[in-house]
Amino acid sequence: GAVVSQHPSRVICKSGTSVKIECxxxxxxxxxxxxxxxxxxxxxxxxxxxxxxxxATYEQGVEKDKFLINHASLTLSTLTVTSAHPEDSSFYIxxxxxxxxxxxxxxxxxxxxxxxxxxx
Amino acid sequence: xxxxxxxxxxxxxxEGKTATLTCNYTNYSPAYLQWYRQDPGRGPVFLLLIRENxxxxxxxxxKVTFDTTLKQSLFHITASQPADSATYLCALAKPxxxxxxxxxxxxxxxxxx
Numbered sequence: 001g002a003v004v005s006q007h008p009s010r011v012i013c014k015s016g017t018s019v020k021i022e023c024x025x026x027x028x029x030x031x032x033x034x035x036x037x038x039x040x041x042x043x044x045x046x047x048x049x050x051x052x053x054x055x056a057t058y059e060q061g062v063e064k065d066k067f068l069i070n071h072a073s074l075t076l077s078t079l080t081v082t083s084a085h086p087e088d089s090s091f092y093i094x095x096x097x098x099x100x101x102x103x104x105x106x107x108x109x110x111x112x113x114x115x116x117x118x119x120x
Numbered sequence: 121x122x123x124x125x126x127x128x129x130x131x132x133x134x135e136g137k138t139a140t141l142t143c144n145y146t147n148y149s150p151a152y153l154q155w156y157r158q159d160p161g162r163g164p165v166f167l168l169l170i171r172e173n174x175x176x177x178x179x180x181x182x183k184v185t186f187d188t189t190l191k192q193s194l195f196h197i198t199a200s201q202p203a204d205s206a207t208y209l210c211a212l213a214k215p216x217x218x219x220x221x222x223x224x225x226x227x228x229x230x231x232x233x
Contacts, residue, residue: 006163034220043124043209043225044164093163097219109219111156111163 003027004096006112013084013119021079021115023094029074030096034109035067038091050077084119091116122148126210126224133200133231141195141227143210150212153186155195158207158226167208168195200231 003026013019023033031052036044048069049057056069066088068080077096081088093114125144133139143153152171156164170177170186170193177184183196197204207226214220 004163032219036223041225043223044221046214046220046222049220091161095163095221109166109221111165113163114161116161 004094004110004112006094006115008115009113010116011118013117015085015119016083018080018082019084019117021081021092021094021117023077023079023096023112025075025096025098025110028096028098028110030077030098031074032097033071033077034095034097035069035077035079036093036095038093038114044093047079050079052077081117084117086119089117089119122146122212122215122222124210124212124222124224126208127227128225130228130230133229135201135231135233137200139197139200139204139229139231141208141210141229143193143195143224145191145210145212148191148212148215149188152213153184153193154211154221155182155184155193156209156211156223158209160207164209164211164223197229200229202231202233205229205231 005024007022033050035047037047038044046059047062050069050071052071052074058064071077091114095109095111098108123146154169155167158164168184170184181198185194207228209226210224211221214222
């Protein structure tokens with residue numbers, strides 16, 4: 001089946017530093033990837049849509065200058081949390097849209113295993 | 121705004137019984153609805169998708185119903201096993217964004233031997 005790899009799985013950083021999270025589609029091309037954030041016992045919240053070769057589209061309330069997204073190739077999107085603060089500590093999850101994926105019995109979206117960010 | 125509600129209380133059932141989880145939504149007419157499983161510290165894993173014109177979908181021990189009049193989906197796991205213990209998420213596509221999903225907070229299921 002389709003595999004999406006996220007790296008790192010866990011990261012601890014100091015307040016004020018930047019952290020980069022990678023999302024790779026390993027066996028398919030993805031022109032579109034999505035970034036979500038999940039706080040404990042809460043739902044996944046869509047942060048932005050990452051489009052290969054163009055600017056990301058951010059959801060309302062998400063600061064684009066704080067959460068930099070780059071989708072430089074058909075298999076890689078990165079999310080950089082700039083000047084991280086403790087309130088940015090969360091579980092970040094990406095999903096990749098498989099082009100041409102059937103939408104009758106299978107979801108075209110494939111999720112990574114998430115990155116646990118802790119800002120101290 | 122769109123809202124998805126799932127039972128926030130954990131569901132505890134005995135092994136072998138059928139687990140039934142509920143997903144209700146408001147201000148919405150989604151083209152399809154999806155159910156995911158999420159284990160602690162992991163990303164969601166897709167289970168089933170049901171379209172608005174389908175009443176029921178089955179996959180092995182799983183069954184999903186979709187009532188667009190009630191704006192409700194029910195997710196059933198028959199002959200439940202301890203390995204089914206996880207959080208189950210309901211997700212709908214955002215209006216205007218066919219693959220942009222809005223998730224419910226999930227219901228945690230615990231199946232006891």
